[in-house]
Amino acid sequence: MSITPDTRVDLDRFWSTIEASGEIGKGRPGGLSRLTLGDADRDMRDLFRSWCEEAGLTVEVDAAGNIFGRRDGSDNDLPPILIGSHLDTQINGGRFDGIAGVLAGLEVIRCLNDAGHVTKRPIVVVDWTNEEGARFSPPMVASGCFVGKYDIDWVHDLIGDDGARFGDELERIGYNGERVCKAGEIDAYFELHIEQGPILDAEKRQVGIVTGGYPVRGMRASFKGQTSHTG
Numbered sequence: 001m002s003i004t005p006d007t008r009v010d011l012d013r014f015w016s017t018i019e020a021s022g023e024i025g026k027g028r029p030g031g032l033s034r035l036t037l038g039d040a041d042r043d044m045r046d047l048f049r050s051w052c053e054e055a056g057l058t059v060e061v062d063a064a065g066n067i068f069g070r071r072d073g074s075d076n077d078l079p080p081i082l083i084g085s086h087l088d089t090q091i092n093g094g095r096f097d098g099i100a101g102v103l104a105g106l107e108v109i110r111c112l113n114d115a116g117h118v119t120k121r122p123i124v125v126v127d128w129t130n131e132e133g134a135r136f137s138p139p140m141v142a143s144g145c146f147v148g149k150y151d152i153d154w155v156h157d158l159i160g161d162d163g164a165r166f167g168d169e170l171e172r173i174g175y176n177g178e179r180v181c182k183a184g185e186i187d188a189y190f191e192l193h194i195e196q197g198p199i200l201d202a203e204k205r206q207v208g209i210v211t212g213g214y215p216v217r218g219m220r221a222s223f224k225g226q227t228s229h230t231g
Ligand SMILES: [Zn+2]
Pocket: 086, 097, 098, 131, 193
């Protein structure tokens, strides 16, 4: 088997990979609560890492916990192609979202392996830490640090809603990596991700319609009066 323009990914394998991910950090029916750097995030990272290793990738973790699975090309001096997204979710979030983006990268690698195809450039599958920002605000801190927007010490000092420190949680779950959190040269970056904007619709592409959402409402109420038991 070789790679041709008609080569397709293995949908059954991709689906079963998504389903295996869907077993980790279950939230509401059909959804996940896999908050950044919690135990479920750790379990998913461990599984992703083992999948990467099984696919022959060289796995590295950086100081923000971003995971990189690299497949060598025929010319490894060339800047790599990155494919990735995030494996964390909101509280009662979806089980596709960024997860499909990371695991699609893995599926591409598996297909290349099946075909015995060596690409010219290296390909790197990435899981970005804390895309969601559901536990540690703001979102996208680790990819932000990677591109130089945030300092790593600032990222490590973030305090979550539960009072936990980002750097301590990274350490606790074993993902405070050795690699410096900094982008080198990159040829291209692909991210398959749910679009929440109008572009696909405006271009009359086939789209999946969301039939239910996760509503968030914050309220602060104050009551004025007089404390009194039955009066
Ligand atoms: Zn997402």
